[in-house]
Amino acid sequence: MTVSLKGPVTPQVIAETARKFGTPVYLYDEREIISKCRQMLAMPNAFGLQVRYAMKANSSRALLRIIAGEGLNLDLSSLNEGRRAFRAGIPYSRMMLTSQEVPCGKDRQDLEAMIQGGMTYTVCSIRQLETLADVASRNRVPLAVRVNPGVGAGESVTRNTGDKYSSFGIHLANIQKALDLAQSRGLVFKQVHVHIGSGGDPKLWRENIDRELDILERFFPDADTINFGGGFKESRMPDETAADIQELGRYARKKLESFHLKTGRELKMAVEPGTFIVANAGYLIAGVIDEKWSGPGGFEFIILDAGMESNTRPLLYGSRHPFYVVSREGALLSSEFDLNAMDVELDYRVVVGRCCESGDSQSLDYQGHIIPRKMADPSVGDYVVIGGTGAYCSAMSLSNYNSFPKAPEVLLGKDGSLKLIRSGQTLDQMLQNEMDEGQ
Numbered sequence: 511m512t513v514s515l516k517g518p519v520t521p522q523v524i525a526e527t528a529r530k531f532g533t534p535v536y537l538y539d540e541r542e543i544i545s546k547c548r549q550m551l552a553m554p555n556a557f558g559l560q561v562r563y564a565m566k567a568n569s570s571r572a573l574l575r576i577i578a579g580e581g582l583n584l585d586l587s588s589l590n591e592g593r594r595a596f597r598a599g600i601p602y603s604r605m606m607l608t609s610q611e612v613p614c615g616k617d618r619q620d621l622e623a624m625i626q627g628g629m630t631y632t633v634c635s636i637r638q639l640e641t642l643a644d645v646a647s648r649n650r651v652p653l654a655v656r657v658n659p660g661v662g663a664g665e666s667v668t669r670n671t672g673d674k675y676s677s678f679g680i681h682l683a684n685i686q687k688a689l690d691l692a693q694s695r696g697l698v699f700k701q702v703h704v705h706i707g708s709g710g711d712p713k714l715w716r717e718n719i720d721r722e723l724d725i726l727e728r729f730f731p732d733a734d735t736i737n738f739g740g741g742f743k744e745s746r747m748p749d750e751t752a753a754d755i756q757e758l759g760r761y762a763r764k765k766l767e768s769f770h771l772k773t774g775r776e777l778k779m780a781v782e783p784g785t786f787i788v789a790n791a792g793y794l795i796a797g798v799i800d801e802k803w804s805g806p807g808g809f810e811f812i813i814l815d816a817g818m819e820s821n822t823r824p825l826l827y828g829s830r831h832p833f834y835v836v837s838r839e840g841a842l843l844s845s846e847f848d849l850n851a852m853d854v855e856l857d858y859r860v861v862v863g864r865c866c867e868s869g870d871s872q873s874l875d876y877q878g879h880i881i882p883r884k885m886a887d888p889s890v891g892d893y894v895v896i897g898g899t900g901a902y903c904s905a906m907s908l909s910n911y912n913s914f915p916k917a918p919e920v921l922l923g924k925d926g927s928l929k930l931i932r933s934g935q936t937l938d939q940m941l942q943n944e945m946d947e948g949q
């Protein structure tokens with residue numbers, strides 16, 4: 511399903527949010543988040559389903575509480591994400607950590623406390639296993655293991671996490687070594703985890719099911735759960751198609767049932783969506799601060815008070831996000847979902863931010879070339895809303911590049927109210943850890 515400025519996020523809500531909280535500002539639609547959580551929880555499965563929200567996509571406290579309140583558990587990428595979620599009131603027993611970190615010192619002690627609190631730990635490297643084997647045996651906890659299956663898929667090359675170019679998980683070539691080490695320490699792997707990448711073709715996600723079941727059957731006799739990771743494609747743009755969760759679930763169910771017939775093993779299924787839960791619930795509202803024309807054969811630039819520091823995805827991945835132009839009074843001037851319906855004059859324009867960086871555009875191809883997009887001609891003081899910005903935008907924002915502060919975050923509650931859920935960063939906060947030399 512695609513989003514547009516319809517439903518609860520009306521152009522009037524955009525203008526009201528901007529007036530109340532200033533621009534740039536991230537706006538999240540609680541109803542959309544809840545609806546996505548429910549879609550994931552309804553994913554067909556054979557012998558039970560665990561849905562963990564990959565909180566790296568957006569770790570805002572209020573969103574974590576909404577998502578956990580819907581019954582999703584959490585997938586963590588770092589110890590700090592665990593600490594953060596715990597502070598948001600979510601117990602460790604609802605978390606699973608799958609990280610590149612090799613915790614030592616205080617981190618190791620904290621990790622042990624988290625494991626004692628019920629957190630599941632996924633081993634992602636031989637060194638992690640060596641480092642944490644005694645923690646796992648002392649606490650008699652079963653482990654999960656992340657396997658790199660050798661085949662991945664992502665929205666861009668840099669989002670593929672499942673092939674030989676990716677350092678994630680234990681590669682098949684090292685699995686036996688991990689098994690021998692685990693056995694020598696009396697440890698068992700109860701959950702086998704694969705995450706092949708983000709935003710790739712759902713067909714490859716489906717094909718991976720066979721590959722992962724095969725790996726589980728060959729190497730992991732104690733596993734009772736198979737974790738297919740996240741990576742469900744979301745459609746941010748009008749020409750994109752989102753992954754069909756029902757269809758993927760039915761396919762997985764069929765495969766898990768056949769596996770049961772063949773092996774007698776009833777595997778629970780786990781998934782870890784990040785993007786799918788929050789991407790289309792988010793809007794980055796930016797104010798138009800200037801405009802420029804680069805001459806005949808050049809471009810019409812619209813300059814915003816937000817850009818690569820608030821949404822890095824176009825520069826990082828060549829990702830596309832839809833644009834809406836909203837007047838300062840709250841009228842929709844253009845939407846990429848409805849270009850034909852607009853009665854204002856539309857033309858191809860280039861949306862850029864205010865960073866001193868020529869890649870600071872919100873519409874680039876994979877090589878960094880600017881791609882003009884059709885839209886209305888806003889005036890200074892109007893708004894350009896960048897859609898599909900709920901995942902990996904605020905969370906991945908560049909920290910204070912050009913000394914621009916982190917934008918505030920606002921929730922459009924299911925009751926229709928606008929609530930500030932994170933204030934904008936102040937200059938004092940940005941500078942608070944700096945000190946003069948010799949101090």
Ligand SMILES: Cc1ncc(COP(=O)(O)O)c(C=O)c1O
Nearest residue numbers: 564705708740741782783784785
């Ligand atoms: C281990 C793991 N699980 C889940 C996810 C979530 O992926 P997505 O946001 O594409 O659903 C990621 C993202 O990179 C990941 O690394």
